[in-house]
Amino acid sequence: MIAATLSLGFLPLVDAAPLIVAHEMGFAAEESIALDLRRAPSWSSVRDMLSFGRVEAAHMLSPVPVAVALGLGGAGTPLSAVSVLSMNGDGIGVSNELAARMRAGGHDFDYVDARKAGEALIAHASHPLRLGVPFPFSMHAELLYYWLTALGMPAPQNVDIRTVPPALMAQAMEAGEIDAFCVGEPWGSMAVENGVGTLLLPGNAIWKSSPEKVLAVRSDWAEAEPDLLGRLIRAVWRAGRWLAEPGAPTLAAELLSRKEYLDLPAEILDRALTGRMVISARGEERQVDRFIEFHRGGASFPWRSQAEWIGIQLAARTGLDRASAARAARAVFRSDLYRAALQGTRADLPGASSKIEGALSEATAVASVSGRLFLGPDSFFDGRIFEPTGS
Amino acid sequence: MTATLSIVVVEPDRDRALLIVDSLRDAGDFDVHVIAEPTGLARRIQALKPDLVLIDLENPSRDMLEELALASGPLDRPVAMFVDRDGAGLTEAAIEAGVSAYVVDGLKATRVKPVLDAAIARFRMFQRMRTELAETKRALEERKMIDRAKGMLMRARGIDEDAAYALLRKTAMDQGKRVAEVASALVTAAGLLG
Numbered sequence: 310m311i312a313a314t315l316s317l318g319f320l321p322l323v324d325a326a327p328l329i330v331a332h333e334m335g336f337a338a339e340e341s342i343a344l345d346l347r348r349a350p351s352w353s354s355v356r357d358m359l360s361f362g363r364v365e366a367a368h369m370l371s372p373v374p375v376a377v378a379l380g381l382g383g384a385g386t387p388l389s390a391v392s393v394l395s396m397n398g399d400g401i402g403v404s405n406e407l408a409a410r411m412r413a414g415g416h417d418f419d420y421v422d423a424r425k426a427g428e429a430l431i432a433h434a435s436h437p438l439r440l441g442v443p444f445p446f447s448m449h450a451e452l453l454y455y456w457l458t459a460l461g462m463p464a465p466q467n468v469d470i471r472t473v474p475p476a477l478m479a480q481a482m483e484a485g486e487i488d489a490f491c492v493g494e495p496w497g498s499m500a501v502e503n504g505v506g507t508l509l510l511p512g513n514a515i516w517k518s519s520p521e522k523v524l525a526v527r528s529d530w531a532e533a534e535p536d537l538l539g540r541l542i543r544a545v546w547r548a549g550r551w552l553a554e555p556g557a558p559t560l561a562a563e564l565l566s567r568k569e570y571l572d573l574p575a576e577i578l579d580r581a582l583t584g585r586m587v588i589s590a591r592g593e594e595r596q597v598d599r600f601i602e603f604h605r606g607g608a609s610f611p612w613r614s615q616a617e618w619i620g621i622q623l624a625a626r627t628g629l630d631r632a633s634a635a636r637a638a639r640a641v642f643r644s645d646l647y648r649a650a651l652q653g654t655r656a657d658l659p660g661a662s663s664k665i666e667g668a669l670s671e672a673t674a675v676a677s678v679s680g681r682l683f684l685g686p687d688s689f690f691d692g693r694i695f696e697p698t699g700s
Numbered sequence: 701m702t703a704t705l706s707i708v709v710v711e712p713d714r715d716r717a718l719l720i721v722d723s724l725r726d727a728g729d730f731d732v733h734v735i736a737e738p739t740g741l742a743r744r745i746q747a748l749k750p751d752l753v754l755i756d757l758e759n760p761s762r763d764m765l766e767e768l769a770l771a772s773g774p775l776d777r778p779v780a781m782f783v784d785r786d787g788a789g790l791t792e793a794a795i796e797a798g799v800s801a802y803v804v805d806g807l808k809a810t811r812v813k814p815v816l817d818a819a820i821a822r823f824r825m826f827q828r829m830r831t832e833l834a835e836t837k838r839a840l841e842e843r844k845m846i847d848r849a850k851g852m853l854m855r856a857r858g859i860d861e862d863a864a865y866a867l868l869r870k871t872a873m874d875q876g877k878r879v880a881e882v883a884s885a886l887v888t889a890a891g892l893l894g
Contacts, residue, residue: 351763354800361795382766445766472742472767474760486739 311338313537316345318355319368321571322475323494323581324395324522326561327603328368331548333564339547340540348569351474352444353382359525360386365534366541368394369525375619376446378637379629389531389643390523390616391650392542394549396608396685398521398581398601399449399512400497401426403489404482407434408507408589418507420588420595423514423690427460430509434488438462441473441481441490449491451622452515459691465626479503493521494581494601495573501587502577508588511597516667518606518687520615523642531646542650546609553604558582599685606672606685607659609647614663614697616642632698639663639699657682667694705811706731708745710755710765712738720754720822727818742767752812753802754819756826757795765802799823842880849883852890 319325331337332344349355352370356377359367374388403411407430412418416429430438438457442450450470457464464470473481478492479500490497491512500506512519524545531538551557562582566575580586584600587593602608620638624631644662651658660676667689674681689695707730711717717734724732733748735741738761745753745768755762794801797820803812846868853864872882 350758350760353762353766354757357757357795357800361792363795444763470767472764474763477738477760484739 310341311343312341312540314343314345315366315537315541316347316364317366317368318347318349318358318364320349320352320355320475321573322368322496322522323565323571323578324398324601325368325570326552326565326582327394327545327548328524329564329570330552330561331544334548334551336547336551337541337544340544342537342540342544344544346569352447356382356388359388359527362527365530365537366524366526369523370444370447371520371523371615372446372448372451372619372623373444374523374525374641375616375638376623378641379620379623379627379634381623381627382446387528388525388641389528389646390525390611390641391531391538391643391646392524392545393520393609393611394522394524394545394603396518396521396602396606397511397513397599399452399491399493399519400508400586401453401489401491401510401512402482402497402500402506402508403430404485404487405505405507405590407488408509418509418588418593420508420510420586420597421514423456423510424460426510426514427456430489431457431460431462437467437469438489439469439471439487440464441471441478441487441492443473443475443478443492445470445472446623448512448519448521448619449493451619452512452519453491454622454626456515456690459689459693479505482506495571495577498577498580498587499573501590504590507590508586508595511586511600513597513599515690516687517599517669517689518602518608518685520612520619521601523611531643535646535649538646539650542647543654546604546651546654546656549603549609552582553602602685607657607682608685610659611642611644611647612662612664612666613639613642613644613699614666614695617663617697617699618666618695635698639697659684663697663699665694665696667692704729704731705752705815706748706750707733707815708748708750708753709734710736710738710741710745710753710759710761712736712759716826720819723818723822724815727814730815738764741765751803752815754815755800755802756823757798757800762800768802793820794823797821797823798827842883845880845887846883849886852886 317328319328332346337344355367356373358364374390376382377388410433411429414433454464471487475492475496478490478496481487482500483505497508562575562579565571565578566573581601584597586595586597588595616638617635620634621631624634648658658678659682669686670688671686672683674683709720721732724730735744741761741764794816799819801816850864868879868882872879
């Protein structure tokens with residue numbers, strides 16, 4: 310018995326996997342809902358499809374609903390992030406020309422050390438550095454700004470930021486419009502595959518646990534349809550748990566590669582899912598732990614402290630009041646709705662809804678509803694911590 | 701503000717751009733610019749300082765326009781997705797038709813309406829053409845698949861074309877499937893068997 314069909318907007322990216330898996334592997338059907346997945350051409354169109362009620366829920370960049378709450382972009386319809394769909398998963402890449410200069414200067418492209426890679430980038434890039442990001446409100450932009458600013462190149466003030474849709478990133482690099490990018494997979498790997506770019510760092514080298522995409526709904530819809538929302542959150546949570554199983558990446562890559570989803574070779578999608586990245590056209594491989602994480606370490610929990618971190622970054626850049634931005638941002642990540650939906654399932658929920666960000670350098674046990682939950686490491690590359698103002 | 705409304709149309713396809721410009725000209729006296737190339741889109745729009753920007757919802761370059769919301773600070777010269785102020789459901793109609801409009805904040809809805817009405821009508825037509833094209837392509841592909849399946853049956857069973865088609869149709873009816881689906885399954889299976 311299907312209670313309802315929910316339409317969901319998504320962009321062709323590896324981190325849309327929980328939604329695609331929830332549909333294809335029957336986790337949605339287990340919750341008596343059907344999912345109608347609609348591929349969208351751009352982030353602004355996903356946001357507007359959601360705002361104007363063309364879809365019930367969407368795969369969305371974690372800063373977008375926060376930006377909407379701060380009055381930045383969009384039609385102003387309040388949006389809620391009810392679950393984190395994926396943690397980490399971005400990649401920074403540089404043009405082959407810049408990579409050659411960096412190699413000549415002694416950089417080894419270890420794909421691990423953010424400080425070393427950033428210093429090499431700043432030393433060898435022509436200025437202003439031209440950076441491609443998929444959207445002005447994105448974890449991609451936040452990670453780049455945090456990283457470069459911490460290394461003494463205040464961003465975005467001193468860089469030339471260009472918005473380039475993910476699928477066009479490799480093309481923009483080939484056309485010589487950008488020197489570097491931060492983009493979600495598989496589009497970094499596609500730049501390698503097309504012989505135009507070299508991967509410099511995984512996003513988690515900058516922040517070990519950044520909320521990348523969220524499951525977003527209209528706040529009024531969440532109020533009006535608590536039952537359907539609960540079903541959707543549980544179906545997507547189970548899909549995330551399935552994705553964390555050892556054999557899942559191979560099958561997931563096959564599903565995602567289908568024409569109606571990403572329409573790209575499974576072999577390329579497999580790289581991000583397994584963390585076995587090919588960083589250059591000469592085939593150098595790097596193994597990355599937690600390149601993208603859908604489930605382990607409480608990855609899908611919408612921490613209010615992470616929303617607050619995003620809100621404060623956006624406020625600092627746009628001249629908004631930080632305290633009220635922090636308050637508004639916190640209210641966007643709905644850990645309350647996430648808890649309500651997963652109560653009574655086997656999900657282990659943390660005791661708190663907010664945490665100090667950046668304090669864990671390795672996996673750490675924390676108090677949780679059923680005992681102890683292991684959170685993954687969440688440190689920033691420069692060792693700073695972020696203390697949220699609210700709980 | 702009574703000066704001529706200036707409009708930027710972002711459209712890479714030349715013919716479509718001309719059609720849009722024509723229908724805008726019919727709707728009123730506007731100053732219309734077309735930008736075809738996505739390179740440096742936000743900067744070029746900023747230089748033109750239009751009152752209104754129209755772009756296909758399907759155009760991935762649309763995300764570049766979001767920079768405009770940040771360009772000169774959120775309080776300075778906001779460019780926002782048009783939000784209804786007259787209750788005529790213009791934004792919804794626009795999204796349904798596949799056009800997105802960015803409007804300088806403070807521009808009166810009465811001045812925007814004729815522009816959007818014309819754009820919406822034009823984009824609806826594009827949408828119909830897009831659907832028709834997709835349908836035609838699908839029909840053609842199915843036709844080709846059925847022809848290949850017929851050919852296989854004719855060779856394997858030594859029957860003529862009509863009999864081969866009748867066999868496909870009967871199988872489809874028995875299995876509650878479409879003829880094209882049965883044909884496609886046969887061609888795939890034959891490919892696997894070598």
